[in-house]
Structure formats: C-alpha cells, structure tokens
Amino acid sequence: MMKLYVFGWVPDFAVGLVRDLRVRWALEEAGLPYEEQVISHEEKLTDAYKAIQPFGQVPAIEDDDLTLFESGAILLHIASKSDVLLPGDANGKARATAWMISALNSMEGVIQGLVEIDIFNAGADWAKERRPAVIERLEGRLSDLSKALGDKSYLDGETFTVGDLMMVTVLRILRHTDLLAKYPNLNAYKERCEARPAFQKALAAQLATFEREGELKASA
Numbered sequence: 001m002m003k004l005y006v007f008g009w010v011p012d013f014a015v016g017l018v019r020d021l022r023v024r025w026a027l028e029e030a031g032l033p034y035e036e037q038v039i040s041h042e043e044k045l046t047d048a049y050k051a052i053q054p055f056g057q058v059p060a061i062e063d064d065d066l067t068l069f070e071s072g073a074i075l076l077h078i079a080s081k082s083d084v085l086l087p088g089d090a091n092g093k094a095r096a097t098a099w100m101i102s103a104l105n106s107m108e109g110v111i112q113g114l115v116e117i118d119i120f121n122a123g124a125d126w127a128k129e130r131r132p133a134v135i136e137r138l139e140g141r142l143s144d145l146s147k148a149l150g151d152k153s154y155l156d157g158e159t160f161t162v163g164d165l166m167m168v169t170v171l172r173i174l175r176h177t178d179l180l181a182k183y184p185n186l187n188a189y190k191e192r193c194e195a196r197p198a199f200q201k202a203l204a205a206q207l208a209t210f211e212r213e214g215e216l217k218a219s220a
C-alpha cells in the first residue's frame with residue numbers, strides 16, 4: 001500500500017492547506033488506498049528523511065520500490081495508475097498536464113508571494129510596500145485564469161482532471177483574502193471541485209490526523 005508522509009501538526013494558517021492534501025485527494029479520486037506516515041518538524045530535518053524528500057518537506061510517498069517527492073510528480077504518478085485523473089487520449093493528457101504545471105508554475109509562485117507577505121512577514125515595512133505590486137500581478141493571473149476557464153465546468157472542458165485538482169489546491173491558498181470573489185466563475189469552479197466527495201474525504205483525513213496527533217501529544 002502507498003505510504004504518504006504527512007505532518008502531525010502545523011500552524012493554524014496551514015491546517016487544511018498542507019500539500020499532502022493534493023495527494024490524498026488524488027488517491028481518493030483514483031480509489032487507491034494509502035497509509036499515513038506522520039513525521040515531526042524535527043524528523044523532517046534528518047538525513048534519513050531528506051533521503052526521501054531532499055528539502056525536508058511534505059508530501060513524499062513510498063510506493064513499492066519507488067520513493068517520490070514533489071506534489072506534481074506524485075500526482076502524475078497516481079494519475080498514471082488510474083484512468084480517472086487524466087483523459088485517455090494523448091492530447092487530452094498533455095493539456096491536463098499543462099494545466100497542472102501552470103497551477104504550480106504560473107499560479108502558485110505568485111500566490112506564495114502574497115503568503116510570504118500576509119502570513120510570514122505580516123507587519124514588516126518591506127511587506128507593506130511590496131503588497132500592492134504583488135496583488136496587481138496576482139490579479140492579472142487570476143483574471144487570465146478566469147478568462148481561460150470561461151463558462152466551462154473545468155479547465156479543459158467538461159471533464160475533471162489532475163490539472164483541476166492541482167489548480168484548486170493552489171487557489172485555496174488564497175482563503176485568507178477575498179480575491180477570488182472578484183472572479184465568480186473561478187470561485188464557483190473552486191467550490192464545484194471542493195464539493196467532490198474525494199476532496200471532502202481527503203480534507204477530513206488531513207484534519208483527522210491533526211486532531212489525533214494533537215490529542216496524542218496532549219495525553220503524553
């Protein structure tokens with residue numbers, strides 16, 4: 001059974017956003033079972049864990065003799081084991097992969113720039129000065145994404161793919177802002193994807209782990 005490395009505790013701002021959620025969601029969509037391996041923030045720094053995830057982060061997986069890190073690579077690996085996350089035709093596969101990479105490359109970096117300002121450096125003078133330019137850039141990206149989505153249900157049409165899964169987990173990082181509300185089709189798209197039973201199961205599993213590990217710590 002696939003082993004998924006996850007944290008047992010994260011600060012409140014990250015609860016429900018930690019990137020193992022992407023992997024849990026993909027596994028639920030694909031109907032593949034997994035077991036969690038909880039690591040601590042001390043263990044993530046060890047040479048043993050860095051042999052699994054070179055940057056000391058989650059997610060990482062072990063699947064038979066394959067050890068894999070980077071959520072995008074893990075999602076493609078899961079998609080290759082199932083026919084529900086990627087279309088059957090080569091062009092459809094390529095387009096879904098492009099959307100997944102755009103989520104990581106064209107959207108997540110810009111969104112993470114705002115997180116650096118609003119969460120990790122809230123109150124710093126440089127952050128206040130930089131914020132308007134970051135917002136302008138981000139709104140440009142959201143506007144372009146909104147236009148590309150148009151009135152389709154999903155980014156590549158009417159079929160949910162791994163590209164949507166990744167894009168929605170990236171858009172969710174903006175939950176501390178009201179930016180998405182300015183793009184009703186994007187907001188509705190995010191909510192449509194979040195309503196999927198596989199997402200709900202994945203989110204519940206991540207939250208349950210934090211709860212269980214918290215209780216274990218409290219009773220220790």
Ligand SMILES: N[C@@H](CCC(=O)N[C@@H](CS)C(=O)NCC(=O)O)C(=O)O
Pocket residue numbers: 017018019020044056057058059069070071072
């Ligand atoms: N590019 C990586 C990013 C992973 C990442 O940022 N993980 C965060 C949790 S969401 C983490 O482990 N942070 C702890 C740390 O960096 O020390 C991926 O997509 O897998």
